[in-house]
Amino acid sequence: MTELDAAAPNNPLYLLRNYSNGFANTAAFDALDIDNGASAVLSGRDGLAPFTDAVTWRNKTSSPEAILNYMSVLNGMGLTMVYDVGRPSEGNLDPLEDLAAKRDLPLRVFHTLRYSASDEASTNDALELINGGAKPFSNDPQFGLLGLGEHIYAPMLDNANWTKEWEEGTWGPFSEISFAAARNGWTVHEHVMSQATAVQYLNLIEDIAKEIPEVSELRWTFAHVNGIQDEDIARAAELGVAFGVHSQARMSVRAMDAPRIGSLSRSGALWGLGSDAGIVAPANPFWTLEWAISGTNVAGRSGWSEDQRVSREQALRAHTTYNAKLLFVEDDLGTLEVGKLADLVVLDQDYMTIEATEISSIKPVLTMTGGEVVYQSAD
Known part of the structure; x- marks a missing residue:
């Protein structure tokens, strides 16, 4: 105090x-x-x-001024795009949609379909939406709906300690939603922390692929994957499953919470880096990059062996190029090329040469979204 x-x-x-x-x-x-x-x-x-x-806000609706103020904070960290995989209880998207309609957003915001499935009635409502009440990829490069997640069926919520196979009462509705997602062309970004859930979900995706082979092109993503093992990663790569790794794992001092990102990088699977901000870990991408490269957790100790860390170039690609692919915007974003949208950041230090454990000290001096300056340091 x-x-x-x-x-x-x-x-x-x-x-x-x-x-x-x-x-x-x-x-x-x-x-x-x-x-x-x-x-x-x-x-x-x-x-x-x-x-x-x-x-926050008691009625879960924020003012345009508050939204833009928070976006400016994220721009100041060098961020130009986020994926919101929230639920209805986490906020009303109408103010964002209004700002996007006016082309006022300095941050690209993509989101998942807002629904809550937790029992038979709510699952039926969700299936109605998934089967035609809403359409995936209802977005432009600035804002909009991409897919489903992070909990497509709320009771299927695992953690890194989970070791059991999910029982039919939970897995049945989860499977039904998954099949509906594949049939209707939805990309899915699902919370998969434990190996037990990863294995059961991979089995399900194999079954789905027999009926709907196109699921391998939808870039379904396992988020977090703290407990996944190399044999599971290899299976996932064959099925076209991608991975979203978040620095929320850096907040733990347990070795079991460190995802095997070195194995992910070597597997050939698509994978991206993120934070799981804002109530689980810091949003700062340089904090995430430092963690992926140095392997140090929040206590400053090594979270995993050296072979599970990645190079600076690999980490940077995972936070830019690969993330653009995860969000199906690689034709417009993710690399600096003629013809693409000019999202870029100018840094105060050299990311490629600074000490690995000091990468989190890097600060942007200028951030651009679509060629427009959205942040400039006071200096």
Whole structure:
């Protein structure tokens, strides 16, 4: 508390550490009339709720000014494009759609279909949408709907410790949605942390491919893949499955949470780097790049062996060129070429020569989206 009060003696300050832990200063507790004694620590979802409600928006709709302000922060980190794989409970997309219609977005935003399937009735509603109520790739290079995810059936939610095969009561609706997605040409970006889920899902995709071979062209993506093993990666590559690796794994000090990105890179499978921001890990791409290259976790210790780290060039391609392919925008974005949209960033240090453990200190001095300057440092 002393450190937070010294940093912000007059302004309420709230810092989220992860889903269920955070910190606040005295002014923040006073603003919400909460007595937390001398402790700055917040624990549990209920403990965080007053703060998350206060700093986001109670009706889950934000003002255009707040959206643009947050986008400017991301532009300042060098980001020009994001993929929002959220659920209806995480916010209303109407304000974003309005801004995109006016061509006012400094950040390209693609999103998944907003629905919540958790029981028979809601699954039927979701299937109605997937089967024709909505269309995949309803986007332009600026904004719009791409695919399904990150939880296409909400009860199918694994973690890195998950070791069991999913029972039919959960796997049945998940399979039904997966088949519907393939039949209707949807790309899927699904939360797959454990090896057990990865194996069961690969078995399902093999079954889907027998009926719908085109599924191999849809770039279905396994997100996180903390527990996936080399034999699973090889199977996935053969099936056309891609991988989205997120630096949320850097927030853990457990070796089991470190995905095998070296194996991913060597497999020939399509894979991309991201963060899982903003409530799980920092959005800063240079923090992610440093992690992928140096292998150090949040405690500064090595998270995995050297053969599971990647080179600077591999990491950079995964965060740019390969991500553009994951989002089906490689014809317009992902590389600097004549005829493509001019998204680029100018850095204050040389990414290729700086010490690997100092890559996170790199800062953009200028960011452009579509040839327009969206961020420029004060210097």
